Amino acid sequence: MDPVRIGVLGCADIAQRRMLPAMASDPKVELVAVASRDAAKARATADGFGCQAVHGYAELLAREDIDAVYVPLPAALHAQWVEAALNSGKHVLAEKPLTTEQAVTERLVGQAAAARLALVENVMFVHHPQHAAVRRLLADGAIGELRVLHAAFAIPRLPDDDIRHDPVLGGGALWDTGVYPVRAALYFLGEELRVEGASLARSAGRAVDTAGTALLSTPQGVAAQLSFGLDHGYRSVYELWGSEGRITVERAFTPAADHAPCIRVERGTGTEEIRLPPADQVAHAVRAFADFVRVGAAPDQASLHQAALLHAVRQHASVLGP
Template sequence: MTGPVRVGVLGCAGIARRRMLPAFHACPDTQLVAVASRDEAKARDTAREFGCAAVRGYPALLERGDIDAVYVPLPAALHATWTEAALRAGKHVLAEKPLTTEPASTEALAALAASGGLALMENVMFVHHPQHAVVRRLLADGAIGEIRAFHAAFTVPRPPDGDIRHDPALGGGALWDTGVYPVRAALHLLGEDLRVAGSLLVPGGPGDAVDIAGTALLRTARGAGAHLTFGLDHAYRSSYEIWGSEGSLTVDRAFTPPADHVPRIRLARRTGTEEITTGPDDQVLRTVTAFARAVRAGAPLEAASLRQAALLDELARRAPDARVPAR
């Protein structure tokens, strides 16, 4: 492929308008061609804002010959349907997290993409921020000795009652929304041999229809424990801490730092505490750049996304009184 990757967007969700469409527009490796909505007026308003074409309905966008790849920012329960439709239309896909709410569906989409030489990528943006590469390097260099424990939290204030995150039919609930972040952080920093040791999902929201909060306990093959907290009715928290045999590492604003945020990684050891500062960076733009690179390579879905899907499913199934759809 020569020239920028030509991108179409299926839907006008808030995350698309606030973060992803500006990044597609700004990235030299992508060209924002069209945005689709079932609401023609909404498509026109969004397209006007970003200087691209407006399309009524998702199938019409997938039929366009001037689009190489699509971004899917729809509710979680719709990701599998429209990702499959896009792949069958010969389009590369960047889909919001979680890619699906069932491991079998995630595996099937990965296989479908691979069979067509198409890139499939889950939009987990924080893993592209350089601060986490610094943490991984410190761990590999033995800065805190052997890893003993990992604590991560991602919690946000309560959404309005009509928000889709309160709707179980659309894949709502804390596990599928905020739980993805600490689970993926554990995979990113501890490795993919994690196993579920325990799970708790707390019902809440209008009519107690979904899980509004949760806690997960994972373990590595070497015995390190990962304690994860997530929620949709909390004070904001976005952080993780890794404890080792000789020290600890702490990262605040770990998952959704703004582009102008200056990351500070605290490294505490017996000899004292130091603060490692990295430069500000735009993880949204980095993600879009990574997707363009994946499109050119026809890259398969990352193994971490497949393992993440399995862990999230097991956390849902093992939680007592979970408010998640039975499957």
């Protein structure tokens, strides 16, 4: 089959550092063009990956030699340009969060479904094989009946001018690092989660939340305790605690491609470390999107449940700090 022809709306760091190299090296994908509102930036980025430069996002969407677009723009711009891409008949891979409003996410997912276009939120960690291996352990009863999920993702303090500090652009810890533990809870506990309580905190001098916690639960009484932040020592981990033991995965959400995962299983009889071969979750995410486009897959329903939970966290949250 012919490769999926992709255009990119924007020259964000994650696009240049991770996604464009993965697209350029995947035979199922043809990286056709990169667009920017800055012509020089578009040219510099496109030259680095052997594709064409386009001055302006609308100009890229008007091209007939592109099947799909990747949207790595700031979160607050996703809704506008995802909708424009769908209106132009393009499949869409958008950075997380898909949008910052639950109702808008629902509308765009409905639009994509009606047009039979793939709409995928780029939550890459779910494509890493280590998490499927953990699911199999749970299904096999490795730790008995699941009681609690603990998940945390936080990164060190960002430069003052980073867009994640700008509320106008959809900044804040919830939209950035909070997506990961929320999606982990959905991945392991299912779609019936509800938010029991939450808090969001601001560091001094910041106009957005820089830290947060949330408590979720399932109808069966399994709890999820989540933490996230933009002003912390680095942490990327989840722990599943059952009636007979625990499963822990470190470097859970953004492992390097050469990282060999270790799943730690602790039971009364001792601790077992299950080591897996390295896997490039970025390459897996790109390949999965290409496959979705090829088969005309329906929009990713997990994005709807994630949007609902993120909305509920914000609605429930008490705001702490200056």
